Amino acid sequence: MKDKTRADDPPLLRRRIIRELNYNGQLYILLLPAILYFLVFCYFPMYGVQIAFKNFNPVLGIRGSKFVGLKHFIRFFNSYQFSVIIKNTLILSLYNIFAGFPIAIVLAIIINQIKGRRLKSFLQTVAFAPHFISIPAMVGIIIIMLAPDTGILYKLISYVIGKDPGVILGNPKVFSSIYVWSGIWQNMGWESIIYTAVLTSINPELYEAADIDGAGKFRKILSIDLPALMPTAITMLILNCGKMLSVGFEKVFLMQNSMNLSASEVISTYVYKVGLAGADFSYSTAINLFNSVINLIVLIAVNHFAKRTSEVSLW
Amino acid sequence: MRESKGDKAFNITINFLVVVLIVLLVYPLYFVMIASFSNPDLTNEGKVWIVPKEFNFDGYKALFEDSRLWVGYRNTIIYTISGTLINLFCTLPAAYALSRKKFLGKRLIYNFMLFTMFFSGGLIPTYLLIKQLGFLDSIWALILPNAVSIWNLIIAKTYFRENIPEELADAAFIDGCSHFKFFLCIVLPLSSVIIIAVTLFYAVSHWNGFFNALIYISSQEKIPLQLFLRDILIQQQNVSVSPEVADTLRYTANLVQYAMIVVSSAPIIILYVFLQKYFVKGIMIGSVKG
Numbered sequence: 346m347k348d349k350t351r352a353d354d355p356p357l358l359r360r361r362i363i364r365e366l367n368y369n370g371q372l373y374i375l376l377l378p379a380i381l382y383f384l385v386f387c388y389f390p391m392y393g394v395q396i397a398f399k400n401f402n403p404v405l406g407i408r409g410s411k412f413v414g415l416k417h418f419i420r421f422f423n424s425y426q427f428s429v430i431i432k433n434t435l436i437l438s439l440y441n442i443f444a445g446f447p448i449a450i451v452l453a454i455i456i457n458q459i460k461g462r463r464l465k466s467f468l469q470t471v472a473f474a475p476h477f478i479s480i481p482a483m484v485g486i487i488i489i490m491l492a493p494d495t496g497i498l499y500k501l502i503s504y505v506i507g508k509d510p511g512v513i514l515g516n517p518k519v520f521s522s523i524y525v526w527s528g529i530w531q532n533m534g535w536e537s538i539i540y541t542a543v544l545t546s547i548n549p550e551l552y553e554a555a556d557i558d559g560a561g562k563f564r565k566i567l568s569i570d571l572p573a574l575m576p577t578a579i580t581m582l583i584l585n586c587g588k589m590l591s592v593g594f595e596k597v598f599l600m601q602n603s604m605n606l607s608a609s610e611v612i613s614t615y616v617y618k619v620g621l622a623g624a625d626f627s628y629s630t631a632i633n634l635f636n637s638v639i640n641l642i643v644l645i646a647v648n649h650f651a652k653r654t655s656e657v658s659l660w
Numbered sequence: 661m662r663e664s665k666g667d668k669a670f671n672i673t674i675n676f677l678v679v680v681l682i683v684l685l686v687y688p689l690y691f692v693m694i695a696s697f698s699n700p701d702l703t704n705e706g707k708v709w710i711v712p713k714e715f716n717f718d719g720y721k722a723l724f725e726d727s728r729l730w731v732g733y734r735n736t737i738i739y740t741i742s743g744t745l746i747n748l749f750c751t752l753p754a755a756y757a758l759s760r761k762k763f764l765g766k767r768l769i770y771n772f773m774l775f776t777m778f779f780s781g782g783l784i785p786t787y788l789l790i791k792q793l794g795f796l797d798s799i800w801a802l803i804l805p806n807a808v809s810i811w812n813l814i815i816a817k818t819y820f821r822e823n824i825p826e827e828l829a830d831a832a833f834i835d836g837c838s839h840f841k842f843f844l845c846i847v848l849p850l851s852s853v854i855i856i857a858v859t860l861f862y863a864v865s866h867w868n869g870f871f872n873a874l875i876y877i878s879s880q881e882k883i884p885l886q887l888f889l890r891d892i893l894i895q896q897q898n899v900s901v902s903p904e905v906a907d908t909l910r911y912t913a914n915l916v917q918y919a920m921i922v923v924s925s926a927p928i929i930i931l932y933v934f935l936q937k938y939f940v941k942g943i944m945i946g947s948v949k950g
Contacts, residue, residue, distance in 0.1 A: 369764070371839035372757040376769060379754035382807040383773055389789055390781025396788075407788070455681070458674045468678055470936060471685045477928045478689075479868035481886050482921050485893030486692060489917055495704035497691060530685070538943045561666040587778065595871055599894050620784045621875065633782035641778055 397631035410627075417631035426615065434611040437592045440525045442585045448533050450578060453540030454570055458562070469541075472534025484599040487527055488514060515604030524600060524609075536581075543577050544570060579651050587644030590636045612636045689929075696720070696918035700911055703918075719915030723923060731881055732888035739884055740866040743803035747862040750807045752855065755816030756843050761826055777810050783875075790876060801876035802869070802884070809865070812858045815945050819854040820847060857942030860935060867928055885924050892920045 392407075397417060399410040421427055452472065459465040478486075490498040491513040502510050513519060547569060555565050594613040601609045612632065620629025695703045699714035707713055723729055757763075758770055780786075786805065795801040824847050832842050848855065870886040877883055932939060 369839075372760060372763050375753035375757040375839065375843065378750040379773065379808050379813070380769065382750050382804075383776055386786070386789070386805050386807070387776040387780060390785035391779065392781070393785030393788055394781050396785065452681070455674060455677055459678060464678065468682060469940075470933065471682055473936070473939070474929055474932060475685065475689070477864060477868075477932045478925050479870065479886055479889070479928075481870055481889040481893060482925050485889065485917060485921055486688060488894060489692075490688070495914075497706065500706050530688070534685070535943075538940060542944050561664055562670045563666065599890065616783055621787065626784045626788070630782060630784045633784065637779055637782065644778060 394630060394634055396627050397634045399627055401627040401630075413627075417628045418635060420628065421632050421635065426610070429607065430610055430612055430615050431590075433608055434590055434592050436521050436608075437524055437597070437611060438589050440521050441528060441592075442582070442589075444525055445529050445533065445536065446578070446582065446585065448529055449536035450540050450574060452533050453537040453544055453574075454566055456537065456541055457544040457570070458566075469534070472537065474534070475531040476535040478531065480593075480595040481599060483527065483531060484596060487523065487600065491523070512604060514600065515602055517605050517608035520600070520605045520608040524597065528596070539577055539581065540574055543574055547573050575655070579655055583644070583647050583651055586647040587640055589643050590639050692918055692921050696915065696922050700914035700918075704914065718912060719917075719919035720923070722912040723916050723919045728880070728883075728888050728891075729885075729923070732883060732885035735882060736867060736885040739799060739802050739869075740863050742799065743806075743866040744859060744862045746803050746807050747809070747812070748855070748859060751809070751813050751858060751862075752816060752848070753843065754808070755813050756820050756847055757839075758813070758817045759820035759824070760829070773808075773810060773813065787875065796876055797878050797882065798876075799882075802872050803866075805872060806865070806869075809862070812861055815861075815942055816851075816854055816858055818945050819851060823854075824850060853938065853941055854945070856935070857938045857945075860931070860938055861942060864928055864931075889920055889924050893917055 396407055396410060398414060399407075399412050401407070401410045405411075456465060456468060456472075459468065475483075490496045493499060493512055499510065499513060502513065510516075514523065551569050552565060555569060560568065590612055592611045592613060594617060597609055597611050598614050598617065601614065613636075616629050616633045616636070619625050619632065623629075691708075694710075694712045695708055696719050697712040697715050697717070698708045699716065700719075702708055702713045758766065760766075790796060790801050790805065793800070795804070828846070829842060832846065837846075868886060869884070870890070873884050873887050874890075877887070
């Protein structure tokens with residue numbers, strides 16, 4: 346009996362291993378389309394980043410072009426555009442983070458406080474809807490509403506300030522506000538979903554205990570809701586900071602005009618203009634690389650900081 | 661339970677805020693809609709507030725007579741359907757594989773994918789690649805460069821991991837089922853919620869997509885709706901209705917802009933309202949994982 350199993354064991358084991366490999370082998374095939382995608386469309390462009398250190402010549406190709414070291418980076422740092430672009434980019438993105446982030450949290454708290462289920466789901470539906478409007482349509486709405494003399498918001502603003510505000514979208518001073526607040530209008534509902542999810546998962550016993558202690562509703566928000574939201578809020582903040590220098594191209598590009606350019610030229614639009622409109626491939630790639638590296642450094646730094654102070658981190 | 665004075669004041673504040681929020685969120689969209697049916701001269705004078713004034717379809721008529729709208733619509737539908745199919749083909753199998761407990765190289769492959777969230781080659785190297793592949797001014801430039809969104813991959817992966825128990829897989833494998841068969845016959849039918857959510861996310865991004873078309877598409881007959889929208893709304897091109905009088909031109913131009921916003925956004929907004937629970941479900945799953 347004992348001998349028999351022993352004799353059977355090795356082939357059985359081998360068969361098992363082969364079968365295991367067969368099954369898991371299929372996993373690699375299932376992964377193949379995605380891996381191919383990442384290799385071709387994400388990693389190959391990373392390989393192409395080397396043209397930032399070369400004078401790219403289409404005839405010579407990526408590898409054959411002449412190496413010039415940090416020339417393009419130095420050119421960018423010394424260009425008169427450099428400080429303006431960095432300043433504009435930082436203003437838009439920091440303004441956006443620090444105005445949008447608390448509003449999403451407040452919205453989630455408000456939604457969570459609504460008693461009627463109907464009203465609650467109605468507000469949610471309404472709050473998410475603007476998220477689905479495309480950026481060209483969104484910018485179109487902004488342009489129409491701010492149009493001098495005819496726009497509805499233009500009229501409201503002239504009424505409030507008591508004088509003609511001029512071409513509002515051409516005013517560099519208010520560009521960042523238009524950009525940020527239209528963005529908040531569009532995305533606050535969507536960004537609040539995460540916080541709403543956290544709030545609905547809070548253990549109701551905590552509220553009951555707070556009731557016994559005589560806590561009012563506002564007190565409960567301060568002592569239960571906000572602490573519960575903190576870890577998620579910090580994670581979101583880290584992720585947002587990691588995109589500090591990546592102000593989305595589409596919206597800024599579409600909102601740009603010759604009058605507001607001094608406030609609306611950001612890294613991504615400049616990269617586009619230099620690279621595709623100006624065909625200065627290497628210079629454009631260098632600026633983009635500078636942008637990505639700073640983003641990566643900020644992400645790592647913020648993550649490190651968050652880990653040390655609050656034990657919440659991405660990795 | 662009796663409410664204290666403070667709580668009463670608090671409830672009133674909340675209700676007030678809710679009303680303000682709803683008005684702020686709805687009114688801009690509502691205004692665009694009523695303006696698209698009103699006499700634009702009255703709209704421009706600020707006389708259209710609550711209901712359309714001098715109700716008419718002139719804007720829509722002018723818009724529908726412009727062949728570019730139909731070309732844009734047709735192209736966008738083609739790009740959305742084919743793009744989403746490619747997205748699903750690349751995302752769902754990979755998400756299933758990554759949701760399995762253990763196999764050689766899983767961690768490495770996952771990190772290989774996650775890294776692209778934090779670093780990318782950027783505009784020009786990607787453009788050169790598309791050019792090299794011969795995809796310029798073709799549908800491939802719109803549907804391949806974003807074939808997998810990491811976000812959607814994570815959502816699907818999380819769902820599969822939490823809803824398809826490893827024991828079920830083990831039992832199936834003992835009966836001689838393979839990963840292919842298990843994925844197709846058991847995982848997919850059990851995951852309709854997440855498949856719909858991911859499909860919707862991808863479809864919306866194709867429908868609203870603008871950047872790739874701006875960069876890669878040059879022929880007029882291939883432009884998607886969003887580029888046409890940009891031409892009408894932002895570059896303020898006139899529709900090709902061949903009017904003789906400049907005044908009529910201005911009259912329709914204003915109206916067409918409102919109509920254009922409605923016509924391009926309505927399908928997505930309607931889709932969203934009816935399938936809202938899937939969108940929310942999807943993002944909830946994503947948020948759990950972060």
